Amino acid sequence: MQGHNQEPSTDLGDNFVEMQDLGDVNQFTLGELEVATNNFSIENFVANGYYATVFRGLLEDGTVVAIKKFNDINNFRGMDAFQREVEHIYRTRHQHILQLLGICATTTQRFLIYPYMSNGSLASRLAVACDLLQLWLQLQVKTCFQERNFGELLDPDLKPSYDQQELEKIADLALSCIEKLPTSRPKMINIVEVLSEMID
Incomplete structure (x- = not known):
């Protein structure tokens, strides 16, 4: 799988779960996600919610993933939704719950990468x-x-x-x-x- 295990270069906030606490979660670059989703093309669109949009992505190694792109990360609600989801994932590790595969954090955007469920959730x-x-x-x-x-x-x-x-x-x-x-x-x-x- 693409991505790499390293600390993100952006500040995710004082209350954010430390990235090293997330275990084997890969760090992806925005460029890797753009390639995986063909620049977040409409053909790879899966779903849209209030806080995020989900795209299907194909990583370089052939892994099919769901890439959750958080909306309005510059306002408090968008950032809060992102932080809460990561914290919930961290606290609820279970074999029957989707595991977080990766994360991408830039100064203006946040993404979470999950296994893609072809039959729906x-x-x-x-x-x-x-x-x-x-x-x-x-x-x-x-x-x-x-x-x-x-x-x-x-x-x-x-x-x-x-x-x-x-x-x-x-x-x-x-x-x-x-x-x-x-x-x-x-x-x-x-x-x-x-x-x-x-x-x-």
Whole structure:
């Protein structure tokens, strides 16, 4: 594997885990990562998050890696996200958790290098399962809503005493709460208002 074991030349901050404490973690140059990702080309793009972007990379020795490029490293949040991730990796070494293969630190950029998971991560697989469950729930509620058959959604103990109009309001509210996009969901204050009106 490329990279080399040496101390980084940049200051990573007073609270940063000492690089020598990270064991066999290789130090990569920015040039090595640019070659591995073809200058971080769109063809090697894997995912984008709030704090980082992940690219697939091919090292000179043929090792396929995931290169996590931290965004906005010059502001506190970006640097903090980077430092927290390295500290968590350092503290949670386990055979079933991806091990950090390398790191690259320049004065303006930070990168972490991991083994590439061609089949996706557990988190991505769980996200798909959660999406399917959410879709199923939405379909169930929508079907009951369209057929005005809310009794199927109720706990059997509540069936004799529920009000059809109130149940429709609650079902409508519940349906809006499980929208896929968080911005499409009602705010908690609005939910409380609707429920409070029903209690009064």
